[in-house]
Amino acid sequence: QPAPDAAPSSDNASAVAEPASADAPYGSQAPTPFSGGGAIENMSQPGCADMPGWQDAYGMGCNLYNDHGWCTASGGVGPGWREEWGAPTGDPPALEACCACGGGTRS
Incomplete structure (x- = not known):
């Protein structure tokens, strides 16, 4: 499914047109990034x-890693991750930041 041409702004107040970058490891199949506000229970x-x-280095958040199966709850690469993308990026990496990837903050 191709990415939409517009992404919500980081404050979610208005949409900002940002074409998906073909330079991102996700290529033209990348979903549009979404920047959420505070911590949300997964x-x-x-x-x-x-x-x-x-967000990872390409602006993709935990919600996309979860929704697209890019990682597993045990901290591995998920079935939706493509080998040609290389290793997941981010500082810290998704496996530390995202519940769906085995990270996040447990209560």
Whole structure:
């Protein structure tokens, strides 16, 4: 499914047109990034909150890693991750920041 041409702004107040970059490892198949506000409890991982505002080097957040199966709850690469993308990026990496990837903050 191709990425939409517009992404919500970081404050979610208005949409900002940003074409998906073909330079990103996700290529033209990349979903549009979404920048959430504070920590949100991950519904697929009750009792866990993703790191607030976390994004990888290409602007992809925990919600996309979860929704697209880019990682596993045990901290590995998921079935949706493509080998040609290389290793997941981010500081800290998704496996520390995202509940769906085995990270996040457990309560």
